[in-house]
Amino acid sequence: MSEPVNEPRSVILWDIDGTLLSTGGAGREALDLAFEELFGVPQAFVAVSFGGRTDLGLVGEAFERAGLSMPDDAAPRLHDRYVGHLRRILAARPGRAKLLPGLPQALAQTAPRAVNALLTGNWRAGAEAKLGAVGLWEQFRFGAFADDAADRNALVPIARRRAQSLGVTPGRVIVIGDTPHDVACARAGGAVAVAVCTGWSSREELQACGPDLLIEDLTSGLDAFLGLL
Ligand SMILES: [Mg+2]
Structure with a gap:
């Protein structure tokens, strides 16, 4: 009907x-890995508060905290790398989510x-x-x-x-x-x-x-x- x-x-x-x-922290782990691989800064999200934020907002804050200006293509590059890591991390440990x-x-x-x-x-x-x-x-x-x-x-x-x-x-x-x-x-x-x-x-x-x-x-x-x- x-x-x-x-x-x-x-x-x-x-x-x-x-x-x-x-x-279980998989989102933060995946963002940290993606950021380090692309921009060379480890644990860029360690001091960033995640609750209620948008992923794009988080990325902007990570660049600010790292003292880097955010390249125009940063968001799409991070997006793709992050999603790949997230899928891999969640698949590696079923039950983590x-x-x-x-x-x-x-x-x-x-x-x-x-x-x-x-x-x-x-x-x-x-x-x-x-x-x-x-x-x-x-x-x-x-x-x-x-x-x-x-x-x-x-x-x-x-x-x-x-x-x-x-x-x-x-x-x-x-x-x-x-x-x-x-x-x-x-x-x-x-x-x-x-x-x-x-x-x-x-x-x-x-x-x-x-x-x-x-x-x-x-x-x-x-x-x-x-x-x-
Ligand atoms: Mg929430």
Whole structure:
């Protein structure tokens, strides 16, 4: 049965790291390796805070910290090298990437009521590598990624447009993530903000930015989350 094109549907925009899964540091390791091979600086990301950032934003900060100006072609070169390392690292240690509590059951519960999509600071190919490692990539209809904008706050409108281009009229749009950056990007895009305490930020930090719903994880918090749909 085909969906009526114009009937608004709730859209959930899921963050990846700290919300759906943990890669056990594989993302940082892959970026460090790529940066060292291309630009000769080891551990360029060691002091960079990853939570809620976009990959392009992280790369810019790594160049600043290394005292180097960022070449015009740095981002595409790093992207390709990073994704290669990430795939290799995740394949070498199956089980390093782990689903967070309540997954994948939460996606099975939301799928009949809402469109599951991604809003992430990962490049698209990195998101596919990470979610593929835990068998989740196919669960999402579309996404907004670091390829789309260096500024996470620009990603909700991009996700809305992408939904429409697929014939989905977004009704309520919900952003779920593990950092204050996720809450801020929900606010910037006129979306409902759900914060989950399974990742980078403490409950106190998340509480302080005033999300519409704050849950411990997607096990104990699942009913409250489903209540928003
Ligand atoms: Mg996150």
